[in-house]
Amino acid sequence: MLFVAVDIGGTFTDLVGFDDADGRLYQAKRLTTPDNLVRGVLNCIARSGMDIGVITKLIHGSTVAINTLIERKGARTALLVTKGTRDVYAIGRGNRPEAYNLFFERTAPLVPRRAIYEVDERLLAGGAVHKEIDRGEVAAIADRINAEGYESVAVCFLHSFSNTAHERAAGEALRGRLNGAYVSLSHEIMREYREYERISTTSVNAYIGPKVSGYVGTLESSLNDHGFQGELSIMQSNGGVMSPEIAARRPVMMMESGPVGGIIAGAEIARMLGYANVISFDMGGTTAKASLVRDSVAAMAEGYYVGGYESGCPVMIPVVDVIEVGAGGGSIAWIDEVGALKVGPRSAGSDPGPICYGSGGTQPTITDANVSLGRIGAGEFLGGEMKLDAEAATRGINKAVAGPIGLAPADAARAIVDIAVAKMSLAVRQVSVEKGYDPRDFAMVASGGAGPLHAVAIARDLRIPLVVIPAFPSHFSAMGMLMADERHDAVQTYPAALAMLDFADLLRAVDELEAELLRMCRAEGAGVQIQLDLRYVGQEFSLSIPVSREQLRKADCDGIRAAFDHLHEQRYAHSASDEPVEMINIRMVASARRTKPAMPAPAAAEPKPRFRQAVMGPGAPVQCPVYERETLPAGYVIEGPAMIQEYGTTTVFFKGDRCEVAGGGALLIHVGS
Amino acid sequence: MLDPVTLEVIRNTLPAIANEMAADLQRTSYNMMIYEVCDFCTTLTDAGGRLISQNVGGVSHFVADLGVIIEDIVAREGPDGFASDDVFITNHQRVAGQHLNNVVVYMPFVFRGRLMGFAMTRAHWIDVGGMSTGLGATPAVSDPWFEGLQIDQMRIYEAGKLNKTLEKMIRDNIRYPESSIGDMRAQIAACRLAIRRLEELVERYSPEVVEASIGTIFRETETRCRNIVRTIPNGVYEAESFYDDDTVTTEPVRIHARVTVADGEMTIDLSGCSGQRVGGLNSRTLAGTRVAYKALTEPAAPVNEGSFAALRSVIPEGNIMMARYPAPMGGWSLIVPTVVDTIFKALAPAIPDRIPAAHHGLLGGSIVFLGRDPKSGANFVLQSLEGGGWGGRPNGDGMSGAVSVCQGNVKNSPIETMEIKTPVLVEERALRPDSGGPGRYRGGLGIDVRVRNLVEGKWNLARPRRRKCPPWGLDQGKAGGGADYLLQLPDQLEGAPIDQVMRTVPPRSVVTIRTGAGGGWGDPYEREAEAVLEDVREGLVSVERAKLDYGVVIEPQTLEIDAAKTRALRSRRAEAAE
DSSP, rough: EEEEEEOOSSSSEEEEETTTTEEEEEEEEOOOTTTTTHHHHHHHHHHHHHOOGGGGEEEESHHHHHHHHHOOOOOOOOEEEEOOTTTHHHHOOOOOOOOTOTTTOOOOSOOOOOEEEEEEEEEOOOEEEEOEEEHHHHHHHHHHHHHHHSSEEEEEEETTTTOHHHHHHHHHHTTTSSSEEEEHOOOOOOEEEOHHHHHHHHHHHHHHHHHHHHHHHHHHHHHHTTTSSSSSEETTSSOOOOHHHHHHHGGGTTHOOOHHEEEEEEEEHHHHTTOEEEEEEOOOOOOOOEEEEEEEOOOEOOEEEEEEEOOOEESSSSSEEEEEESEEEEEEEEEEETEEEEEEEEETTTOOOOGGTSSSSSSSHHHHHHTTTTTTTTTTGGGGSSSHHHHHHHEEEEEEEHHTTTHHHHHHHHHHHHHHHHHHHHHHHHTTGGGTTGGGGGGGEEEEEHHHHHHHHHHHHHHEEEEEESSGGHHHHHHHHOOOOEEEEEEEEEEEEEOOOHHHHHHHHHHHHHHHHHHHHHSSTTEEEEEEEEEOOOOOOOEEEEEHHHHHHTOOHHHHHHHHHHHHHHOOOOOOOTEEEEEEEEEEEEEEEEOOOOOOOOOOOOOOOOEEEEEEEEOOOOOEEEEGGGOOOTOEEEEESSEEEEETTTEEEEEEOEEEEOOOETTEEEOOO | OOOHHHHHHHHHHHHHHHHHHHHHHHOOOSSSHTTTTTEEEEEEEEEEEEEEEOOOSSSSGGGGOOHHHHHHHHHHHHHOOOOOOOEEEEETTTTSOOOOEEEEEEEEEEEEEEEEEEEEEEEEOOOOOOOOOSSGGGGGOHHHHHHHHOOOSSSEEETTTEHHHHHHHHTTTSHHHHHHHHHHHHHHHHHHHHHHHHHHHHHHOOOHHHHHHHHOOOOOHHEEEEEHHTTTOOOEEEEEEESSSSSSSOOOOOEEEEEETTTEEEEEEESOOOOOOOSSOOOBBHHHHHHHHHHHTTTSSOOOGGGOOOOOEOTTTTTTTOOOOSSTTTTTTTTTHHHHHHHHHHTTTSSGOOOOOOOOOOOOEEEEEEEETTTTTOOEEOOOOOOOOOOBTTTBBBOOBBOTTTTTTTOOOOOOHHHHHHHHEEEEEOOOOOOOOOOOBBOOOOOEEEEEESEEEEEEEOOSSSEEESSOOBBTOOOOOOEEEEEEEEOOSOEEEEEEEEEOOOTEEEEEEOOOOOOOOOOOGOOHHHHHHHHHTTTTHHHHHHHHOOOEEEETTTEEEHHHHHHHHHHHHHHHHO
């Protein structure tokens, strides 16, 4: 079978393909074509040299959803809400996260006030009908929407997560009357309380809906026109894939499909190596991202804010929990007005890029520091395709950093790298230590062009004992897509006191949710996992506790309760086993495991290191061995300090560290203390 | 000399610890004043009470305000009087200077036998006994004993051992002990977490290096603030305003700021403010001067002792913001946003491009309704804080429906949350058209929240006191305002203004919480006609007010500008002015 993943990123479109019959690997990297993304996908397939007609499974991740939102290039959208809540979208939560900023602005709604229509209907908490919906009223609104020419409509009524009838009635009335506008109902996107966040999420779905569903449709038909006969899947923010039909209905699920690929790959590769607990670390040109995988499952966030928490747009769908810091290869080192050395968050990007690229960059970056230290080979960057100017990098560091604060040049370069490492360590702490997990129990999987350069230093900082550098670390996101399972998430708000929980009713709700999710799965043999969001009475934030169907059938209040107390203790270092507990949500994940390609074993070659002068610690530079990765056979062991070079990145480790090549080609670096 | 890497690591780590404490406290607290309203702070100080770091976000009037508590306890216990795992608790107004609900829980950081600092939290408990729960009952509270339980710097844990007597005393004298003892547990856990993190840091870098780094961070922060203040022309700037009354007597509460800028030094003198009052607006706080200074200097940077080293705050004893114990402090923070705005107003002529017109200046629209649900038999408290309008800015319109300058990341309660937790029906949360102060850049709009209570209960409906001095405009901009409470009993056709606390009402009464709007910036006749038209089309400004306030004539049927009439109207006023 031929598995292919195509990942459209901001700069590059990446393709990775693997044929598990003959073990052949395909790779291609083309510049992304923002004006015609579908062409970019087809170009990439053509470039890889494979026959499109024999592709069995094609998995696709795309920035189309997030870019449509960020660039505000979505549909002209109308919104229907419950009477009295027209301004909820504009008011939001009333907060000003930048407390002292007199010029703070919250995110502007995607729907202008005049396109928000109130419907005289009302449900009460729990879902009882207070005021029946009048379909005639909705039809009249549909006429106005037609007259105004809106291309998309979102519907979000109060308490619709408890009773979907009014939204469904509105949906039918609208669809029967609109001139082909896209319709999005809040309960089809999320069934969770908090109306502002649900209005925002539903509006995002409606806003990007026409464009993204159009894109998915065009992609599918273009592929078919070119002879594609396999199965197309679309990557989601939750780390799973979905069918094109679901993607067209719930495009908001595609929002963060890029970064999650690498996390899924990290989890899967570590699992194959026998490690269930993983910190995934990805460092590229502008940012570094960290996330946590426990028992081979990526940690999820309940939602996030597109554009940042402070002024971003809330999208409350399950997304792989990623902490991002502004530290990438292109991050600029600078001295602030009081003489402190800072690294980032400003980045030289790819244009002009670091000084050593010789394309006009004048400010020293993390990449310049690594080149200056000899940790990146100036003549061997991207397999020698691009020559770097190490002397210019060193001069730039002297001028901008070493001179002003009176450091020796090599010390300044090392300080830049060390400060970047410290910043990234804080990000890794946020996903681990700060969530109650001890990094000593984890392995770190490092990817991205700059990840393998810095991972070992970060691991040492946090006492992570093992760093894994997978095969193809700079194509890791696409690799991850090859390994993703089909997955659908649902949340249903269901407030109840745990001690008085009506388990029979809860099971009915669980069955309903399960049927809905399984309908979305294409693959056979899909299974579900159930979690209950619990909290002590009076708390607002909840913890998700996994439960089995058996526990629900047996009404195992005590067992569920004990699991909650235990997790609360672990997460927050206190608990209260004598206090009442309530549940607020049912959470469910339906997933179907997909066949995964087996990675090829490394070739049995004879490694012959060359030596390069490099600064590998305090003190003078040393003659450091540099290995070519493709020459390393399985079982080979290298003692640090050493470097392992490959297309797109270099792995760096130090005195006391020991690297061992695993059977599947991954590098396992045992970090010395 | 400190190496730059170590300094940068420590600089980034200290605020991260305070933020981690905050996340821990917020996620495990039991009352919405903490988890939703973020009415808390988490802080690290050195052994002398100097601020090392504080959480970002949350309520800004807590900025750098815990040092006095440390000075007091260290003076009492001596530097050797602390053991690891001591936990202190205090809310006493003699030193803490705020309403009693704000309970401070803190722990000493003792490293190898030496006191190195403190991990501290201050958080709003939902109830501390006394005659009123929670927010908005200021007039009923005439001294600290009416207000509630006073705890004066007590050890709730002595070297890790719980003082059961004290805990029982607290438990027996508050209305919701499960909630508040739960909050205390969350506060202690946050402090313990910080102590663990501090130990890791000091073990790694040594006490000397950490302390030297903190000193450097203080100095660098001070320098940056001075550099910014140097961009303000030297001079003495003054402004005054009023808060309607102190809720007991009718005499207006004078607010006056005298700001002296001299070569990077700033002195903010509040001596001209009212003396302490019989109504509970009193406090002991530097929040007014510090919030203003922080906004003017480094609004985005983490705060530490250096942030205020180049600021001199002058507030004499007996001033309303430096009241002598036992002055009533139930509404301690109510005037602070107006004080901050008055400081800005003083500086507006000096730095017109950095100062917006006045905002609503109120710590709410607070929604406070309490009672017992006859169905479940359980007590309930409904609380939410609603935002109002911000002033027009030198470069754009003010925000609508946003919390005050003192409230930062305070969130309103979702309608669905309110209805799930309490027997009410929220009929409306809406912007109030025409409320924004007219200006070239319009003030943000106030909002109306209409709540119908489904069971009998008590409302706190103390009228917002900015009627006589509504949020001012700047540079010919007009005032905003209009904050009020309206009560409509079941037999009444419409709501009427009300000013009453703990008002018992029958089921199916309707209360409207009405928040104020911001003042306008610049002459409204200079507002672009297209911008006025957009406001009309969006329903934020009526056709009538467009004409009266902005001189823009809009055809009500087509919603198009009548250019000729607009020109005539606008030029008529220009001629009249000449």
